[in-house]
Amino acid sequence: MRSADGLSNRQRDILNYIEEFVQEHGYPPAIRQIQEKLDISSTSVVAYNLKALEGKGMLKREGKVSRGITIPNVVSATLSRIMGGSVPLLGVITAGMPLPEPEDTSSTSVEQIEVPPDVVPADRLNDVYALRVRGHSMIDALIDDGDIVLLRYQPTAENGQMVAVRIEDDNAVTLKRFYREGEKVRLQPANVTMSPIFVDAAKVAVQGRVVGVLRSMM
Amino acid sequence: MRSADGLSNRQRDILNYIEEFVQEHGYPPAIRQIQEKLDISSTSVVAYNLKALEGKGMLKREGKVSRGITIPNVVSATLSRIMGGSVPLLGVITAGMPLPEPEDTSSTSVEQIEVPPDVVPADRLNDVYALRVRGHSMIDALIDDGDIVLLRYQPTAENGQMVAVRIEDDNAVTLKRFYREGEKVRLQPANVTMSPIFVDAAKVAVQGRVVGVLRSMM
DNA sequence: TTATATAGGAAACACCTGTTCTATGTCAAG
């Protein structure tokens, strides 16, 4: 008896029990515990199904080791789906300063910022990095001193996206909504009460897209 | 040889190794693995120190069970210190609407919002709840449509705090910085380019304090 | 010195535990 995920009922039962057991005890169950709990007649049946589950990538096993069963999902996927993920805090963004390049993302010594899934889903955190805002120069983007902006590196933008742009001949990086209008680009402040500015398309360099903002007022 | 936490060097080594091992393998180490890794001559020494550690509450053990070692901190405290906590999303806040009362916080069916520790530390999430913003009426508080505001319920405010206030005779709830000035209260928009408003102290009701903002621009 | 508590060491025991081998049952394709 199979269903969509390609697992037999028994295999799903085993998987569920392991997950449950780890949740409750903090360590994986032994084969004989699985056997008894699920009323399986022999340990070899459990071993057989564990092997099948491992082949399907549903769990990992450490051979010959007691309780050497691991469910990657419980430790990583399930957790990250709940808690989101983390992105590197690469530096500070101020009025007259170009953005740091998001190169050494994997460097371990960089401070990490937790991003809840409500802001950016965990599976879309690729190429996303964080910058701390200093100063009030982004006030027209509804971003204030102390905020943390989440940027995804991308060299182009689609209409309506809030992007970090650098304007040639101007040394400042600003956050604006991007609208291509022929040979010009309209940069619209997020604050609707403020006026847009128009620049030659050739003179704007998109540095990344703003995907979220975190503000702490503790 | 003891230090501040009351653990011997060997005990601290054992504790660290267990934590490390669980992190890496997903299941706890066996006594003999601890013994070999730390160059301890006998398993009885490990057992001796594990017993001591358990007595000091640093770990839990399931008697007679292989790899039955659990470090409560790794599963709960460490995680929540890293990932923050969650608060209930109690509803929507719009221009002309009083705030929902934060009563049924513990109700399980309420949607939960993850809050990263950079916004609000996990140990300060008491009485904090989240509201989704609808409309552009809070633009002067640097809060836009779709944002999630994190509020801590408190009926009074100190100078400089951003609070949710309801003004008598006015049915709207707004988010402003609060400054008491004699018999009057100055409500200062977060956007420094905008002007404050002054109201009789008796006519403002503080509904809560804004402790954070989450904005998703996906 | 003599006690006493603490810490470390060696070995053996008994049970836990994953593995393996063989046998049985089911079911669909040939």
Added chain:
DNA sequence: CTTGACATAGAACAGGTGTTTCCTATATAA
């Protein structure tokens, strides 16, 4: 019916593994 893949049973084996007992070493207090 036969075949073969798949799933299940039962049992035994070889290590893994926590526990226990006895012993040694060191330091401190009486």
